[in-house]
Amino acid sequence: MAEPAIKLGGKKKSTFIDKVKEVLPEGGNLNLCLTCGACSSGCPATGLEGMDPRKFLRMAALGMDEEITSTPWVWMCSMCTRCMYVCPMKINIPQLVFYARQQWPREERPKGILGSCDVALRNDTCSAMGATEEDFQFVVEDVLEEYQEAQPEFKDMHADVNREGAEFFLNQNSREPVTEPDEMVPLWKILHSVGADWTYGTKGWAAENYCMFMADDEAWKHIVQTKIKAVEDLGCKVWLNTE
Amino acid sequence: MDSKNVMIIGGGIAGMTAARELAEAGLSVDLVEKSGFLGGHAIQYTCKATSECLQCGACSVEKMLKDVVGNDKITVHLSTEIETIENSNGYSIKIKKPAAFIDAKKCTNCGICYEKFKEDDLILQGYSKNNTPLYAVNREKIEENKIALKEVCPEGAISVSDTASFEDLTAAAVVVATGFTPFNPERKGTYGYNRFSNVISGLDLERIKRRNGFLARPSDGAAAQKIAFIQCVGSRDENLGNLWCSQICCPYALRTAESLKHKNPDLDVTIFYMDIQNTGKSFPAFYETCKDDIRFIRSIPVDIFPVENDNLNMRLFDETEGTPVMESFDLVVLSIGIMPNSENKPISELLGLALDQDGFFQNSDALNKTSTSNDGIFIAGTAQGPKNIAASMAHAGQAASGVLKYLGVTE
Numbered sequence: 001m002a003e004p005a006i007k008l009g010g011k012k013k014s015t016f017i018d019k020v021k022e023v024l025p026e027g028g029n030l031n032l033c034l035t036c037g038a039c040s041s042g043c044p045a046t047g048l049e050g051m052d053p054r055k056f057l058r059m060a061a062l063g064m065d066e067e068i069t070s071t072p073w074v075w076m077c078s079m080c081t082r083c084m085y086v087c088p089m090k091i092n093i094p095q096l097v098f099y100a101r102q103q104w105p106r107e108e109r110p111k112g113i114l115g116s117c118d119v120a121l122r123n124d125t126c127s128a129m130g131a132t133e134e135d136f137q138f139v140v141e142d143v144l145e146e147y148q149e150a151q152p153e154f155k156d157m158h159a160d161v162n163r164e165g166a167e168f169f170l171n172q173n174s175r176e177p178v179t180e181p182d183e184m185v186p187l188w189k190i191l192h193s194v195g196a197d198w199t200y201g202t203k204g205w206a207a208e209n210y211c212m213f214m215a216d217d218e219a220w221k222h223i224v225q226t227k228i229k230a231v232e233d234l235g236c237k238v239w240l241n242t243e
Numbered sequence: 244m245d246s247k248n249v250m251i252i253g254g255g256i257a258g259m260t261a262a263r264e265l266a267e268a269g270l271s272v273d274l275v276e277k278s279g280f281l282g283g284h285a286i287q288y289t290c291k292a293t294s295e296c297l298q299c300g301a302c303s304v305e306k307m308l309k310d311v312v313g314n315d316k317i318t319v320h321l322s323t324e325i326e327t328i329e330n331s332n333g334y335s336i337k338i339k340k341p342a343a344f345i346d347a348k349k350c351t352n353c354g355i356c357y358e359k360f361k362e363d364d365l366i367l368q369g370y371s372k373n374n375t376p377l378y379a380v381n382r383e384k385i386e387e388n389k390i391a392l393k394e395v396c397p398e399g400a401i402s403v404s405d406t407a408s409f410e411d412l413t414a415a416a417v418v419v420a421t422g423f424t425p426f427n428p429e430r431k432g433t434y435g436y437n438r439f440s441n442v443i444s445g446l447d448l449e450r451i452k453r454r455n456g457f458l459a460r461p462s463d464g465a466a467a468q469k470i471a472f473i474q475c476v477g478s479r480d481e482n483l484g485n486l487w488c489s490q491i492c493c494p495y496a497l498r499t500a501e502s503l504k505h506k507n508p509d510l511d512v513t514i515f516y517m518d519i520q521n522t523g524k525s526f527p528a529f530y531e532t533c534k535d536d537i538r539f540i541r542s543i544p545v546d547i548f549p550v551e552n553d554n555l556n557m558r559l560f561d562e563t564e565g566t567p568v569m570e571s572f573d574l575v576v577l578s579i580g581i582m583p584n585s586e587n588k589p590i591s592e593l594l595g596l597a598l599d600q601d602g603f604f605q606n607s608d609a610l611n612k613t614s615t616s617n618d619g620i621f622i623a624g625t626a627q628g629p630k631n632i633a634a635s636m637a638h639a640g641q642a643a644s645g646v647l648k649y650l651g652v653t654e
Contacts (some may be wrong), residue, residue: 036517037542047566088480
């Protein structure tokens with residue numbers, strides 16, 4: 001009788017990549033990499049911090065958990081998902097990056113993103129710049145009045161706030177009302193020209209969501225729920241998030 | 244010996260090889276080819292020799308073409324399609340011939356018709372001087388050009404009738420050698436094929452070399468000085484549904500690069516790859532020698548941008564450097580892969596044969612790659628899956644041997 005097969009090694013240590021595979025549909029195809037490098041050729045963040053998407057995925061596959069959960073490169077990824085788009089095997093590298101972000105202690109995550117998320121959590125506007133309900137409403141009404149007067153062809157243009165029952169609930173990135181208010185107007189004009197039935201809301205109006213980029217799931221969820229409630233409270237049919 | 248007839252569908256290297264093998268064994272063969280010329284894709288390739296033969300197989304296609312054209316046992320039906328095929332006590336086949344064709348017996352290859360109509364794509368020229376006749380009528384343009392076609396040939400070699408004609412053939416066995424369809428690189432949109440004139444496919448490169456005798460840039464006809472090959476275009480790609488390795492593209496690119504370098508030592512060649520399929524007896528050693536002449540970069544590029552003078556900027560990532568750089572090339576060659584023939588589905592339905600999950604013809608016996616579910620029908624060449632010229636010839640030889648056994652000519 002033949003000798004029994006030799007079993008190699010002990011029980012495999014669960015690595016970071018295995019945990020990510022468990023939560024992604026089809027395991028994110030994370031074990032299908034052909035190492036072709038199309039991801040790295042196409043990635044805007046390739047070469048920063050000595051890292052690129054292929055190297056990142058290979059290091060994860062090799063179980064180099066400490067290195068990939070500590071490289072600041074994960075914060076330079078813009079989550080554009082181009083790596084996955086050009087990948088011949090549809091590998092979900094962006095989600096691997098996302099979960100690597102989550103391994104960072106919250107207080108050590110990049111200051112800009114962390115601060116923006118925390119400010120957004122402070123009030124119901126969800127504004128990462130801390131703009132209040134009153135500030136937003138004042139700026140919108142002020143800018144609208146200015147344009148209605150200066151451009152007679154838009155004298156009937158609306159930019160309602162808190163109008164119940166409108167078809168669309170429009171979000172607005174905080175940067176516009178706070179620093180570049182005129183930048184809100186082109187979209188208003190488009191909506192006016194097509195006869196769209198839309199409104200802003202004083203609650204949940206800020207389009208940005210830094211908590212998502214920070215990979216803080218609880219805070220991300222809170223921000224989204226606050227916005228959904230604002231849309232539902234006004235009885236709007238469609239939530240338009242311009243981010 | 245009984246006079247037994249075999250029909251071969253497809254006149255590329257596999258079909259021609261099977262035809263010659265069967266003819267040499269004393270059988271008569273009807274070789275049916277849809278295009279106007281024998282030779283298929285393989286005849287379009289140029290010799291890759293440097294100071295020594297690189298065993299690309301291109302010359303064996305020329306030789307085979309010559310053998311087939313001169314063989315009395317082989318009847319060649321060009322520009323011909325299979326209309327119906329019935330299987331009862333052998334095969335009854337109806338073939339369809341176009342309303343206009345060039346009669347090989349009368350044509351003197353003078354080229355008058357071609358000179359007159361090449362701009363209109365009405366008369367096509369074969370890739371090899373061994374194509375007989377050297378010219379063919381483009382079937383798609385016959386209808387509106389019948390009168391002109393009748394009058395152009397001084398020898399009266401262009402036969403023109405009102406409609407397509409049909410002919411009934413019988414065969415004791417059939418060989419399916421319908422070949423492949425090259426990958427259409429337009430599907431990899433960021434490479435700009437058919438948008439940027441100096442992005443070409445490997446097959447385009449061969450045609451350019453045949454026409455010009457050197458590698459001329461499509462934009463201005465100047466000799467290319469700095470070129471890039473991108474491998475695996477269309478192959479090994481789940482997004483496209485093409486998970487297979489086409490097997491020919493790595494040897495193709497390496498041999499082509501070496502042969503170009505041999506003629507022009509100043510030529511700058513970069514090959515972008517994911518891994519080189521260096522299989523075969525001498526290929527690993529050949530690959531090593533290539534590394535002296537060619538820059539190999541182990542990353543598939545994604546972005547190509549057109550710049551002045553029709554040059555191409557490529558964002559490339561050399562992992563040994565670790566940072567991406569933008570580099571300019573004056574010609575980019577896409578090493579396109581072997582796809583199932585785009586007409587495999589209707590052909591398989593006509594013949595009652597199965598296709599595999601990728602769309603190639605399925606061999607019914609796992610250990611015999613020429614076998615089908617129909618005992619008298621055999622597969623040869625790339626109809627069954629990706630193969631190079633030598634492998635297609637070997638496979639066709641195996642199919643011919645299967646036919647001979649099936650017909651009781653050999654045991």
